[in-house]
Amino acid sequence: MKEIRWHGRGGQGGFTAARLLGMAASLSPGYYVQAFPSFGPERRGAPVLGFTRIDTKPIHDHSKVYSCDYVVVLDESLLAVVDVFEGLKADGIMLINSARGGEAFTASGRQVYTIDATGIALAVLGQPVTSTPMFGAFVGATGLVDLPAALTAVDMTLPADSRAKNREVVEWAYNELRRKINA
Amino acid sequence: MSNEAWEGRRAFISANDAVSYAVRLCRPEVIAAYPITPQTSVVEKLSEFIAGGGMDCQFINVESEHSAMAAVMGAAMMGCRTFTASSSQGLMYMCEMLHYVSGSRFPVVMMNANRTLAAPWNIYGDHRDSLAMRDAGWLQVYVENAQEALDTVLQAYRVAEDAAVRTPAMVCLDGFVLTHTYEIVNIPGQREVDAFLPPYAPGENVLDLANPRSLCISVAPEWQTEFRCQQQAAMEAAKGAIARADGDFAAAFGRRWGGMVEEYRCEDADYVLLGMGSVMGTTRLVVDKLRAEGLKAGLMKIRFFRPFPREEIAALGRRVKGIGVIDRDVSFGNAGALYTEAKAALYSAGGASPHTVNFIAGLSGRDITKEHIETMYRKVMNAAAGGAEREIQFAGLRWEEW
CATH class of the missing domain: 3.40.50.920 (Rossmann fold)
Structure with a gap:
């Protein structure tokens, strides 16, 4: 089973990203999927979490996620207030929305990829909503689902009037991550 | 959304959504509800279905949970299949009417999003709300995941409306851990559900202007014990109805949850x-x-x-x-x-x-x-x-x- 934790601030779409990945994985008949938010009242701007579990067997676990294969941070300012590396496995992968390179975070001892998701979101969406660029970057970094499934998940999850631009965002972030990994 | 878009689909939805799809498939004629976290999205989605023309059902907005249960009881008196949902403090407020519905033998089905009771106040899940309603005379069933939630709503109507049971049913889902968790859910087709769940047949327990009778009556001490004895017998009869519903469900849909x-x-x-x-x-x-x-x-x-x-x-x-x-x-x-x-x-x-x-x-x-x-x-x-x-x-x- 792969367990993924998404860090965001209320309103940035952390749980939307967790659901997009779940939706993309659910399109593959061989996958079982769970996605859930950090439970409770929704508070704009406060640190919030989203979780995705993906397995090739039915998922019976309804306890919280304590150990992660991947962690995604939608807002770099969270690093100052939350230990985003907590529970990330030694061979796990961290993905951070940052204009800095991954080498800025090597003190963690984990594999870290970065992408300027805010820049992509502002360029295409005109708003700093980083759920879809970080989702695209995640797909590019991990290959857990393929790009066509990711784009279909956007179509099935987001409101009709925002789909085209968010598909563009996902594809942009996906390609940028692929380039970084292949560089 | 048209029926073709979701019927028979392998969907990635929350357990609350799974309940909404299940209720839609059961074709209730009246829904009355009042919102409360973590139940709200169930009745929001149902009201969207109705507003979008996908459900032929009357949605009654009420000012409280007490009125929600009173409204569905009134509709049940007219022979309608009904639905409502609540949670925690809302269920407490509904308490008085829960007894009226069960004692009058109306097979209302409701969903309860299990949430703790104040004080100390919070909105998170445990079973203290529904278990406080233990003696309200309702069938109570607890589910483990979103698929079981959907399937159990379909079965709950079958059992509650069984002529030997005629007792309301409460389908309980753990707040947040189930209600707000997305899982893969197989949504059955309408035709298969119609075959599994025929229209509600209220028998004699219905208001008929051509044949007036009293429902939800007062009785003197000389008769109350016999009414209670019949309620107890109906609950015992439900055990057989639950096993039959589970078996018929497995035959129709290929999934079995075990009954009791x-x-x-x-x-x-x-x-x-x-x-x-x-x-x-x-x-x-x-x-x-x-x-x-x-x-x-x-x-x-x-x-x-x-x-x-x-x-x-x-x-x-x-x-x-x-x-x-x-x-x-x-x-x-x-x-x-x-x-x-x-x-x-x-x-x-x-x-x-x-x-x-x-x-x-x-x-x-x-x-x-x-x-x-x-x-x-x-x-x-x-x-x-x-x-x-x-x-x-x-x-x-x-x-x-x-």
């Missing part, structure tokens, strides 16, 4: 945990781990709390060494509600008396971890081996080693 209870790896088990709802999923993983270590662990998922599976628990008691009961509730001054009832059932097990321990856990959304569950099994084994164990324990107390 589901046993997992119990056939040769020595140590069994009982519990209700989502924690039983996590417990399966612990059973598998302990089995891999050679320990004979199993679990019994209590699906129906009313009627209570006395016979199943007594039969289990005759063949195991130790039983632990997980309660996401506590009846202050005694023990967990499930434990109290399970222990009473074991008393009728014919001389067998396995060691029992009650674990109060998962109160108001506190996570029940796999480590906690494994500790519960080890404590049951210790008790069965004659070791010292307190009979009633709060799992994972922060001032105790656990």
